[in-house]
Amino acid sequence: MLTSSQQQLLRVISQSGPSSRTVLAASMGLSKAAMSGIARDLISLGVLRETETIYGQGRPSILLDLHPEGAFFVGVSLLEDPAPLVLSDFNGNIIARQTMPLSRDPDAIAEMIADTLPKLLAEQERADGKLSGIGVALSGFVDEKQANCVKSTLLGWQDVPLAGIIRQKTGIDTFIENDAKAVAVSEKLFGSARDVQNFSVVSFGNGIGCAHFVGGKLYRGNHGGAGEIAHCTIEPNGSPCRCGKRGCLDTVASLKAIKEMAKAEGLACHSLKDLETEASIGNAAAIRILHRAGSALGLAIAHLIQFNDPGLILITHVEGHFDGLFGTVMRQAAEANVLPRYAGQTPIRTRRVDGDVWARGAASIAAHNFLIGSTPY
Amino acid sequence: MLTSSQQQLLRVISQSGPSSRTVLAASMGLSKAAMSGIARDLISLGVLRETETIYGQGRPSILLDLHPEGAFFVGVSLLEDPAPLVLSDFNGNIIARQTMPLSRDPDAIAEMIADTLPKLLAEQERADGKLSGIGVALSGFVDEKQANCVKSTLLGWQDVPLAGIIRQKTGIDTFIENDAKAVAVSEKLFGSARDVQNFSVVSFGNGIGCAHFVGGKLYRGNHGGAGEIAHCTIEPNGSPCRCGKRGCLDTVASLKAIKEMAKAEGLACHSLKDLETEASIGNAAAIRILHRAGSALGLAIAHLIQFNDPGLILITHVEGHFDGLFGTVMRQAAEANVLPRYAGQTPIRTRRVDGDVWARGAASIAAHNFLIGSTPY
DNA sequence: TTGTCTTTGTTCATTTTCTGAACTTAGCTG
DNA sequence: CAGCTAAGTTCAGAAAATGAACAAAGACAA
Numbered sequence: 166m167l168t169s170s171q172q173q174l175l176r177v178i179s180q181s182g183p184s185s186r187t188v189l190a191a192s193m194g195l196s197k198a199a200m201s202g203i204a205r206d207l208i209s210l211g212v213l214r215e216t217e218t219i220y221g222q223g224r225p226s227i228l229l230d231l232h233p234e235g236a237f238f239v240g241v242s243l244l245e246d247p248a249p250l251v252l253s254d255f256n257g258n259i260i261a262r263q264t265m266p267l268s269r270d271p272d273a274i275a276e277m278i279a280d281t282l283p284k285l286l287a288e289q290e291r292a293d294g295k296l297s298g299i300g301v302a303l304s305g306f307v308d309e310k311q312a313n314c315v316k317s318t319l320l321g322w323q324d325v326p327l328a329g330i331i332r333q334k335t336g337i338d339t340f341i342e343n344d345a346k347a348v349a350v351s352e353k354l355f356g357s358a359r360d361v362q363n364f365s366v367v368s369f370g371n372g373i374g375c376a377h378f379v380g381g382k383l384y385r386g387n388h389g390g391a392g393e394i395a396h397c398t399i400e401p402n403g404s405p406c407r408c409g410k411r412g413c414l415d416t417v418a419s420l421k422a423i424k425e426m427a428k429a430e431g432l433a434c435h436s437l438k439d440l441e442t443e444a445s446i447g448n449a450a451a452i453r454i455l456h457r458a459g460s461a462l463g464l465a466i467a468h469l470i471q472f473n474d475p476g477l478i479l480i481t482h483v484e485g486h487f488d489g490l491f492g493t494v495m496r497q498a499a500e501a502n503v504l505p506r507y508a509g510q511t512p513i514r515t516r517r518v519d520g521d522v523w524a525r526g527a528a529s530i531a532a533h534n535f536l537i538g539s540t541p542y
Numbered sequence: 543m544l545t546s547s548q549q550q551l552l553r554v555i556s557q558s559g560p561s562s563r564t565v566l567a568a569s570m571g572l573s574k575a576a577m578s579g580i581a582r583d584l585i586s587l588g589v590l591r592e593t594e595t596i597y598g599q600g601r602p603s604i605l606l607d608l609h610p611e612g613a614f615f616v617g618v619s620l621l622e623d624p625a626p627l628v629l630s631d632f633n634g635n636i637i638a639r640q641t642m643p644l645s646r647d648p649d650a651i652a653e654m655i656a657d658t659l660p661k662l663l664a665e666q667e668r669a670d671g672k673l674s675g676i677g678v679a680l681s682g683f684v685d686e687k688q689a690n691c692v693k694s695t696l697l698g699w700q701d702v703p704l705a706g707i708i709r710q711k712t713g714i715d716t717f718i719e720n721d722a723k724a725v726a727v728s729e730k731l732f733g734s735a736r737d738v739q740n741f742s743v744v745s746f747g748n749g750i751g752c753a754h755f756v757g758g759k760l761y762r763g764n765h766g767g768a769g770e771i772a773h774c775t776i777e778p779n780g781s782p783c784r785c786g787k788r789g790c791l792d793t794v795a796s797l798k799a800i801k802e803m804a805k806a807e808g809l810a811c812h813s814l815k816d817l818e819t820e821a822s823i824g825n826a827a828a829i830r831i832l833h834r835a836g837s838a839l840g841l842a843i844a845h846l847i848q849f850n851d852p853g854l855i856l857i858t859h860v861e862g863h864f865d866g867l868f869g870t871v872m873r874q875a876a877e878a879n880v881l882p883r884y885a886g887q888t889p890i891r892t893r894r895v896d897g898d899v900w901a902r903g904a905a906s907i908a909a910h911n912f913l914i915g916s917t918p919y
Numbered sequence: 920t921t922g923t924c925t926t927t928g929t930t931c932a933t934t935t936t937c938t939g940a941a942c943t944t945a946g947c948t949g
Numbered sequence: 950c951a952g953c954t955a956a957g958t959t960c961a962g963a964a965a966a967t968g969a970a971c972a973a974a975g976a977c978a979a
Contacts, residue, residue, distance in 0.1 A: 170936080187956060199937050201958055223955025224945045316883075363764050377850070379756045386851025387740050388887060397848040398841060398879040409882040464775060468845055471774040473754070474763025502775040505786040506693075510765060547965080564927060576966050578929055600926025601974045924977080934967070943958070949951100 167212075170195070170203050175212065176536050178231055179354060180381055183216055185226035204229055211235050211295075212255075231255045236297040236535055239285065239337070240528025241278060243267065243303040243320065244344055250278065251521060252285050252292060253528035257355025259521055261288035271325050275334040282335060298531030299331060299339040302347040302523045304372075306389045311340040311530065315389060340534050345374025345392060346383055347526030348481055348518075353378055354529045354536075357479065357516060364477035365392070365469055368522075369485045371421040373414060373462075377473065383533070394469065395419070399461045418462040420485065426454045441489035455490040463498025470503050470511045480515045483522065487515040544589075547572070547580050552589065553913050555608055556731060557758055560593055562603035581606055588612050588672075589632075608632045613912055614669040616662065616714070617905025618655060620644060620680040620697065621721055627655065628898060629662050629669060630905035634732025636898055638665035646697050648704050652711040659712060675908030676708060676716040679724040679900045681749075683766045688717040688907065692766060717911050722751025722769060723760060724903030725858055725895075730755055731906045731913075734856065734893060741854035742769070742846055745899075746862050748798040750791060750839075754850065760910070771846065772796070776838045795839040797862065803831045818866035832867045840875025847880045847888045857892040860899065864892040 167175070170193075177193055178184065184192070190200035207213040212235035217228045233256040240251050246267035251259045263285045265277040278299070286292055305317025312328040314320070331339040342350070349366035352358040358366070362381045368374040375392035377384045384391050395415040396408050403412025416422050420437060427434045430450040434440040443451035466478055478499075480487065487495070492515065500508045544552070547570075554570055555561065561569070567577035584590040589612035594605045610633040617628050623644035628636045640662045642654040655676070663669055682694025689705040691697070708716040719727070726743035729735040735743070739758045745751040752769040754761045761768050772792040773785050780789025793799050797814060804811045807827040811817040820828035843855055855876075857864065864872070869892065877885045 168936090185956075196938050197957065198939080198959080202936090205958095220946065221955080222947060223953080224943095224957070225947095226956055363761075379761055380759065382757065384740075384756055384850075387853035388851055388884070390851035390881075390884060391849070393848055393851070393881065396881045397845050401841070410879065464778070468774050469849065471770055472768070472846065472849055473761075474765055474767035474770070476764035502787065504767075504770065504773045507765070507767060545965085562927075573967050574928065575930080575968075579965090582929095597975070598926080599976060600924080601928070601972095603927055921979090922977105923979100925975090927973080927975105929972070930970085932968095935965085937964070938962085940961100941959085944956080946954090946956105948953075 167207075170199070171207055172536065174200075174203055174207065175231065178213070178229060179359075179536055181360060183228035183230035185219065185228055187226060189229065233258065234291055234295070236532070237289075237292040237295050238297060238528040238531040238535070239278075239282065239299045240524040240526065240531065241299065241301045242344075242523035242527055243274070243301060244523045249521070249524045250281050250285055251524040251528055252289060253525060253532070254292075255532065257351065257525060257529065257532075259525060259528075260292070261285050269320050269322075271322075271327050271330050274327070275331040278331055279334040282337075296337060297535050299335065299337050300347065300527040300530030300532075300534075301327065301331070301339065301341040302344045302527035302530070303327075303341060304344050307341050307343050307346075307385075308389060309385060311342055311534070314341060338531070338534070340530050342527070342530045343374075343376070343389065344368070344523055344526065346376040346385065347530050348374070348522055349376035349378060349392075349526075350383055350533045351522070351526040351529035352479055352481070352516075353381075353383075354532055355525070357514065358477060361476045363473070364475045364479060365473065367394070367462075367466070367469075367478065367480045369420065369462075369480055369482040371419060373419050375469075377475070379473075382537070394465050397465060397468070399465055414461055414465050418458045418465070423454060423458050423491075426457075427451070430454065436484060437486040437491065438489075441486055441491065444490050452490065456494050459491045459494025460498045463495040463500075464502050466495070466499040466513065467502030470499070470507065474507075475511060478511060478513045480513065481518045481522065482515065483518060483520065485515070485517070544584075547576070548584055548589075549913065551577075551580055551584065552608065555590070555606060556736070556913055558737060560605035560607035562596070562605055564603060566606065610635065611668055611672070613674040613909070614666075614672050615674060615905040615908040615912070616655075616659065616676045617901040617903065617908065618676065618678045619721075619900035619904055620651070620678060621900045626898070626901045627658050627662055628901040628905055629666060630902060630909070631669075632909065634728060634902060634906060634909075636902060636905075637669070638662050646699075648699075648702050648707050651704070652708040655708055656711040659714075673714060674912050676712065676714050677724065677904040677907030677909075677911075678704065678708070678716065678718040679721045679904035679907070680704075680718060681721050684718050684720050684723075684762075685766060686762060688719055688911070691718060715908070715911070717907050719904070719907045720751075720753070720766070721745070721900055721903065723753040723762065724907050725751070725899055726753035726755060726769075726903075727760055727910045728899070728903040728906035729856055729858070729893075730758075730760075731909055732902070734891065735854060738853045740850070741852045741856060742850065744771070744839075744843065744846075744855065744857045746797065746839075746857055746859040748796060750796050752846070754852070756850075759914075771842050774842060774845070776842055791838055791842050795835045795842070800831060800835050800868075803835075804828070807831065813861060814863040814868065815866075818863055818868065821867050829867065833871050836868045836871030837875045840872040840877075841879050843872070843876040843890065844879030847876070847884065851884075852888060855888060855890045857890065858895045858899065859892065860895055860897065862892070862894070 214232040233254045247264040248267045252261035304319040306315040314325045328339045373395040375394045396413040399414045400412035406413040591609040624641040625644045629638035681696040683692040691702045705716045750772040752771045773790040776791045777789035783790040
């Protein structure tokens, strides 16, 4: 186990990137002497390594960075069938891959993971003995300890202590997390939000997920529900939603909703891109649908900015398409609905992610816990 | 200056209320031995004191609490003319009061504060030598260090380093903060949100302000704009707002907006209460106005819940009135627009505050900084 | 009343962690 | 090449926290 100073150092480096001992000492409020010792220990543990040397006036400084092979994590996505398991290094690189059949039985899941784990590790010898955690991403609400699934409609669960079950079967520290929150964590640790303290990730797909980072930490909300923007009312008295309300963002702007609206209009579009193509050649229905969806998403994002003033909005998508009408309208609506003096202040970035998002997100949850540990006061 | 452990202890007590040494040691992750010493020091400094004795099995435990006279703070509100200055003890009790003419000139303000300070302190000898900070509440945006006013339309300021100027003139540590955020801090430190980690305070008045606490800390947002719900679009294509957009919450639900709507309808109502009375005797226009305002505020609060999942929404108001139609509709709209499975999970509390809110809020900013100090990593 | 039990809080020697100051290292500068 | 600058190390000493033993204060049962 690492000391709290060691953990803190890892955390700082993971947030601010490779830095010299002197810089790190200053940003942690420690003396150079203390830093020297802590760094020495972590290097000899194989968790840190010296990378670039920066030449300037005086003695050159040597940057310290996380050693990609300092720790390995397993990520499991329970959002797909078969469920992917990936082995990730400390940089978020996926270095091995397996799948297992998806089950709704927690014990069966734990069993399957325990069975698949050796196969996964066998692919990469260098991970031997350095597996530092398992993360599981699922659709649903997870408690603060990232141990129990409070509720998952998709899996039909209520108060399932999945993390504990897996930990018991595998002997490895395990944490579970909501899908959107897992993606946010992976963007913070491994992705394009490393150096941003406050940001929100919107994961755009058949559903719309969202998660917030506040002060460099994942903000889960009081019931683990922070970021559930899919069911905010965006069209008062709009179409009914499966949640029981009307006019939820989900009914207008999710990929599923867009496809359904297209189908209802008799359009033979099987993807957002198809619909964009239709719109670009002047199909009124396609334009109407994209406009409506874009406005809705843009308005929700504007609310997000107005309410939380994040430093970045990151929209991740697997099969989205933000270069056309949809994206343009979304951005315009977002700009038009924030305080004019704020407009343009908050970057809205879209990012296409590969099919490994969920599994990588899951792995990042394990990494996040390795870095944060049992959070101090 | 206090050590970081001492500060931490004060913070924990201020959050969780009076506790025994053993409990405190556990919740701070320290040994009883360490706690014993830290507590002894703080008691002899006059910052902590032993209060109740709890009898159970074994040796009785003695609760430690902040000593109300352990530190004193001055709060200045630049929201009123004349501007009130209050002297507050460590419990948020206002023990002295002065006023000074409001000015737009930072130097003049600092001068006035420096002049008024002795008079304020003269009222209460026990505060002698224990004045630990000055807080200033103002309408506008404040930077992260709570030192510079980035922008205040009301005061006509842009990048004014007010805190530094006052600090220089008075020799006392000074921090400035946005009005709504100051109120939130005072609710956290002194009010009804002491033990809630995540909550939002909506200050309802001629304008609508809001501020969030996340993880027990004030969340300021990336540009200090977190919580600016007044200008979120609540009625798409609604009435124009002075901010340049349309349909902002501020144009429908603020006290000012309600009064203006009443006036426009030819109603002779000078307060929300008058309007409620009108509505209660069946005045259609009054009912319409209250309904519209309540729905708007309720929807905004629903968004707040849906986006951030706070543990509490606290609505503070000086001359509001939430027992009538307005309040009822507001609550209904809030419930109706959150995920049904969440409805009712987030308490929405209204709280009438006295005219000292802003000044007390300002003082609490100083207290907050005394407790948090220069925040560690 | 009295001894036992339970739990809080203190004491103190010891260990861990951090600091300050002096020093070494390594490259720029002229 | 000497002189300068800044990074990183070393080491004695200070500061903070620990663990174990112990004193304190009441509950409880005989």
